[in-house]
Amino acid sequence: RKEVEQDPGPFNVPEGATVAFNCTYSNSASQSFFWYRQDCRKEPKLLMSVYSSGNEDGRFTAQLNRASQYISLLIRDSKLSDSATYLCVVDDNQGGKLIFGQGTELSVKP
């Protein structure tokens, strides 16, 4: 089983659509959870941290369910500029090491 597993992509959606990404992780000791965005194989950039209480940043909402070891990202009113690969990331709770999912590609079409 992969340490961090994401929905296989790609997701092709029209502008304005709502899209949800799902992720599961295997290490129950992980303490920190993130969504990163990666454009055209450039460097990953932090989109948002994920907290147990859920958190929202504009059109983006992230949820964490520790019992199920499940993380989600919801994008509302998607824009063309949201087209990218979304990476689910957790820490390994043994140091600064981050564990990345394989990414889910999103393509928003006009």
Place this chain on the structure above:
Amino acid sequence: NAGVMQNPRHLVRRRGQEARLRCSPMKGHSHVYWYRQLPEEGLKFMVYLQKENIIDESGMPKERFSAEFPKEGPSILRIQQVVRGDSAAYFCASSRLASGSFDEQFFGPGTRLTVL
């Protein structure tokens, strides 16, 4: 405040040559991480360093790969006797705080290594 800097951005080597990848962390950051992204795959952790110390090298291949972060100068990832399977994007990240009190890792633009 310059971000994480990596050079070269692109590196081409023939099989059997050595590759040296450099990473200068953000100002004020003393923790450096190296990750590798093979084609069509996610990023994989390689090594975590602080100044003059390797903290975690659990992701480093056992042979041909080494990393250092000297007191002065950039962190270096060295690959000896490169093979085609080493072709990948190598990303460096840096953070300010020690692990345990998790701080965001900022990524450099990466070095794309191509082995002919």
